Amino acid sequence: MPVDIRNGLKELTEENYIEWNPNTPPEMGCIISGWERDNPSHRDPEEAQKVKNVASSTDYWLYY
Numbered sequence: 001m002p003v004d005i006r007n008g009l010k011e012l013t014e015e016n017y018i019e020w021n022p023n024t025p026p027e028m029g030c031i032i033s034g035w036e037r038d039n040p041s042h043r044d045p046e047e048a049q050k051v052k053n054v055a056s057s058t059d060y061w062l063y064y
């Protein structure tokens with residue numbers, strides 16, 4: 001629903017994930033942060049490497 005989309009965009013704006021003026025169309029939004037900040041793989045280089053290693057192995061595709 002359009003109202004839900006606008007509410008979601010407002011929330012993303014408040015949390016500084018995007019820049020968007022509610023008086024403009026949704027297409028005018030600009031992404032500031034393209035991932036969730038509480039994801040440890042984006043903060044910890046070792047954790048990011050683990051995720052990368054799992055994603056590049058066949059185990060990922062077989063078991064997840």
